Amino acid sequence: MDVTEETARAEDEDHFEDAYDRIPTACRMDLQSAIQETQCALNLVLNNKFSEALDLLKPWWRDSMYHALGYSSILVMQAAMTFEHKDIQIAMATIKEALHTCQRFRKKNSVVGSLSSLISRQSNLQEEEMHAELCYAECLLQKATLTFVQDENMISFIKGGIKIRSSHQIYKDCHNVLNVTHDLTSQSDSHRQFEGGVKLGIGSFNLMLSLLPQRILRLLEFIGFSGNREFGLSQLREGTSGSTLRSILCTLTLLFYHTYITLVLGSGEGNLAEAEALLEPYRHKYPKGAIIQFYSARLAALRGHFEKACAGYQECVSSQQEWKQIHHLCYWELMWTHTYQQDWLQAYRFADLLCRESRWSKAIYVYQKAAILSMMSAEDVDKTGEDVVELFRQVEALKQRLAGKSIPTEKFAVRKSRRYKTSTPVPLVLPALEMMYVWSGFTIVAKRVDCSEALLVTIEAAEEQLRRDSQPSEFHVDDGCLVQMLKGLCLxxxxxxxxxxxxxxxxxxxxxxIRYDHYLVPFTLYELALLYRQQGDAAKALAFMEKAKSNYKDYSMESRLHFRIHAALNSLRSSPAASP
Structure with a gap:
């Protein structure tokens, strides 16, 4: 790492990355060559050349820790997206082999036990040991992910948790090594690559752990987990700069946080300006890259530019045909973007595509399709040839289990669809809008006045229909409360x-x-608390938030609400007058 390394450091970042658009021929796979070749594979992935990336990594994946990490990462990503048993088995076998490859480069004792050795002995072997810890920790996380989806019992869930804890501890140890060795090796390219990996791991762990509600976090802190949101964000932000292998991974983590996590598990306060700034350089570098196109479309949707978002998702679908699973992500978003505009025929089209092509959650897809059809006129439903009642009746049999437990949104869909099991079904009221609320869609629609007003018209029409109901069913009060909550959101x-x-x-x-939809009360308390915060009444907002958190249990999507309350409380305490 002498003359060659100094030359590489003198080159600017664009040249550093563009150099790996070609596939180098490696005659000897030292650490630097391995990192460069893995960077090349990552660039291929971002350019939709998934098979080429695997072909590049495959010859060395049993002999190089970075090739092992890269090769297994692609297969794990594919398995997680397809949900196919065969893909999961192949990925699990690969990740086990990748762990063995990384293990060969690790010190025999732990990083903690060898801190003094790592600091005192500056050698190629020491650099390999440091990087081996990082690669091993990343592989452990991948194995934990697959463990969760491979089996449906609690033992697998516990095993996955143990792997996550081990990975977390390795990252903490690596962070300690980084702090101690920073001044000694700050000029080394290998050290900058190591630093980028530590920032990705430490930043991601801190950010994700900070999202957890206090009752869960207290338990995790007992076994060594802790999370600091601002520290996590700062680590990831630092990791995005420079030209390391993991710069783009830090960027993608922040994009996912700002465009999904803050919305679904938070109070909708993602930093869209930061997300745009992070994405901009990659739009130029990978203009046809499906992953970059997808996030560009997502950001357009979050800003209320629904037409632009739809065009972006369609471009993403057209950009590659190798990984159909990316198409499914786009179909999901297209379904919702058309739902926000109440373009029910188009929303149905994409819900139907998901039902036919994706294995991720058949129960949700079928329920969503039936819910969308419920919003359409009888004439339009007839054109589709669908039987809405029969679709709702299929939902329960499609429910999956993860780690021995049902998925909360699937449980919700199953419970709602049971109204159609009787010989005289009682139709659901505004089911597509109810699910839109579950997925935080009203926060997105709020960016468009015309769409918000159109939704309010639809909700008030349902309100009037309920008022005129001459023979109220047993669900009448529940339906009326749902309509009032949705109307309140629009207002x-x-x-x-x-x-x-x-x-x-x-x-x-x-x-x-209320007889069945008991979730409506704690969720309404939460929304009322956000309203009081918007009015600047922090004390009242806090009181209602605490009431929603402490006074109710065993209702639909309870954990989702607790995530949202936790995020809102953090925001409330740091900036009481902020609007939701």
């Missing part, structure tokens, strides 16, 4: 706060009469 986002408060308080006053 809140429109700035009509007093009217929104009346809708929310109507739900709360009906608590004792």
């Amino acid at each position: 809140k986002h429109a700035g009509r706060l007093m009217q929104a408060e009346l809708c929310f308080t109507h739900v709360l006053s009906s608590e004792n009469r």
Whole structure:
């Protein structure tokens, strides 16, 4: 790492990355060559050349830790996206072999036990040992992911948890090594690559752990886990700079956080400006890359540019045909983007594609398709040739189990669809809009005044229909409360706060009469708390948030609400006057 390394450091970042668009021929796979060749494979993936990336890594994956990590990462990603048993088995066998490859480069004792050795002895072997710890930790995380989806029992869940804990501990040890050795080796390219890997691991762990509600985090802290959101974000931000192998991975982690996690498991406060800035350089570097196109479309949707988003997702679908699973991600988003605009025929089209092509969650896909059809006129439903009642009746049999437990959103769909099991089904009220709320869609629609107003018209029409119901069913109160909560959301986002408060308080006053949809009360308390925060009444917001968190249990999607409450409480305590 002498003359060659100094030359590489003198080159700018664009040249560093572009150099790996070709496939180098390696005659000897030293650490630097392995990192460069894995960078080349990553570039191939980002250019939709998935098979070429595997072909590049395959010859060395049993002899090089980075080739092993890269090769297994692609197969694990594919298995997680397809959910096919065969793909999961192949990926699991590969990751086990990759762990063995990484293990050969690790010190015989742990990093903690060899800190003094690592600091005192600057050699190629020491660099390999440091990188082997990183690669081993990343492979452990991959194996944990596959362990969760491979089997459906609690033993597998525990095994996966142990692997995550081991990975977390290795990253903490590597972070300690980084702190101690920073001044000694800061000029080394190998050290900068190591530093990038540590920032990715430490940043991701801290960020994800910081999302967990306090009752879960207290338990995890007992066994060595801890999470600091700001520290995690800062580590990932630092990791995005420079030209290391993991720079783009830090960027993709932050993009996922800002465009999905903050919305589904938070209170919708993702930093879209930062996400745009992070994505911009890669738009130029990988203009046809499906992953980059997907995030560009997602950001357009989050800003309320639905037409632009739809065009972007369609471009993403057209950009490659090798990994159909990326098409499915786009279909999911297209289904929702058309739902936001109440373009039900188009939303149905993509829900139907998911039902036919994707294995991820048949129960959700079929329920969603039936829910969308429920929003359409009888004439339009007839054109599709679908039987809505029969679709709802299929949902329960399609439910999956993960680690011995049902997936919360599937359980919700199953419970709602049981209304169609009787000989005289009682139709659901606004089921597509209810699921839109579950996936935080109202926060997105709020960016478009025209779409929000159109939704309010649809909700008020359902409200009027319920009011005119001459023979109320046993679900009448529940349906009325659902309509009032959804109406309150539209009014809140429109700035009509007093009217929104009346809708929310109507739900709360009906608590004792709700028979089935008990989730409506704690979720409404949460929404009312956000409304009070928007009005600047932090004390009232905090009181309602705490009530939603502490006074209710065993209702649908309870854990999802606790994630959202945790995020909102953190935001409330740091900036009480901030709007949701």
